[in-house]
Amino acid sequence: MQTTTPPPLRKIIHIDMDAFYASIEQRDFPELRGKAIVVGGSPEGRGGVVATASYEARKFGVRSAMPSKKAQQLCPEAIFVRPRFDVYKEVSRHIREIFHRYTDLIEPLSLDEAYLDVTEDKLQIGSAIEIAKLIKQAIKDELQLTASAGVSVNKFVAKIASDLQKPDGLTFIGPSGVEAFMEKLAVEKFHGVGKVTADKMKRMGLYTGADLKKLSESDLVQHFGKTGRFYYRIVRGLDDRPVEPHRETKSMSAEDTFAYDLTTIDEMNEALDKIAQIVHTRLLKYNLKGRTVTLKIKYSDFRQITRNQSFPQPFNDLQTILSTAKQLLLGTDPEDKKIRLLGVGLSNFGEILPPSNGQQLELF
Structure with a gap:
């Protein structure tokens, strides 16, 4: 009887930067070091949302996605800092370059975390634990930041492991x-x-x-x-999902939560101008063309709707995106409505679709 050799166990690393945005702010501005800082929207007015918080602020219970007003209540001494996404993206690019020294099988999950498959690494080191140590040290030496790593035989366990000894942790969960x-x-x-x-x-x-x-x-x-x-x-440790370095982009979108409710069409259109420009810039950066424009609206009572319009041919020009978003807005009868958030997205980068009848599409 012919027997088949089982495939070798994979060596998966999950790298998660520690309090990424806040750590960059503390690195670049010495006066913030050791302080409780919150990166995100201001708590003034109706208030924004926390993007991340330093470990000094987390001790008070401040967490990502928390309303800034609540963060201020939990930690009155917190210093609120506006995000600098251009800086964070550049740091993320440098981190990605460090990853590529060891493997090209990299699946980014966000600016500050990624899976790496080092079953066969470029430098033939052979040990995933050693590679994780080298990556952590390179990030510390070259960027003056810390990262936590989880090492295991699959993505699920590696991701959980990376969170067990934060900050600056390294946890290995072997196959046995x-x-x-x-x-x-x-x-x-x-x-x-x-x-x-x-x-x-x-x-x-x-x-x-x-x-x-x-x-x-x-x-x-x-x-x-x-x-x-x-x-x-x-729960049986079975996760055969591969690390996907070229995961297909399903949509490209941007949104903005406003300090005060928008109540006039002029204000709403002015906001759409800015949001559509962000989407357009991202589309050009990644050379993407789509067929469906989606508008997202969140009202002051937190009720949320989405509207979309599809076209037969792909496009990425700003005028089509913007004019379609504004038409979709008019279709919601926005006069005298109180709008807290607006978002614009472009999707359907794949097959050619017939024009839609404006049914809802969840993009965001």
Whole structure:
């Protein structure tokens, strides 16, 4: 009988920068070092949103995506800093260059984190742990920043591992230890399990991976839908998703939350001018053309809608994007409405589609 040799175990590293935006601000402005700083919108007026916070601010409970007003209440001494995305992108580019010294199998998740497959590394080092150490040291030497790394045999476990010893951590979960590690893990630590799902699990008496493991796949699907199949596999340490260096871009969008509600069409159109320009610049940078323009609106009561219009041929010119967004806005009868946020996106970079009838499309 012919036997087949199983494929070698993969060596996956997940790199996650520590308090990325805040750390860059503290690096570039010595007077901010050791201080509780919040990068994001100002708490003045209606208030913005926290993009990230320094570890000094996190001790007070300040977290990403939190309203800036709440962050100020939790940490009155916090210093609020406006984001400098051009600087963050340049630092991210340098970090990516460091990654490429060891592998080209890199899947960026955002400016500050990425998966690397080093099963076969360029320098033939052979050890994923050693490569992670070298990457962390290069980031520290060349950029004066720290990163945390998780090393394991698949993406899911590597991502969880990178969060275990922050900041400046390195955690290795070897193949023989993956299943035991997943059994001990609290359900709220599972990447992708939010607060609502975690609360539901706990009401069912499910507190750890070991508890989840007692349920059959059909039981998990019954309670959690198709995601239940993912839970069934991952609690057993099974994740065969490859690192995807050329993951397809599905959409390109930008949005803005305003300090005060927009109430006139002139104000809304002026905001769309700026937002559409950002989208247009990004499209040119990545040489993308799409067929569907989508408008996102969030009102002062937090009600949210999206509207879209599709075209038969791809485009990326600013005039078409902007005029379509403004027409979609008029179609929502915006006069005297209070608008908190506007967003514009372009999608459908693939097959040619017939013109749409304006049905909703969730882009954002």
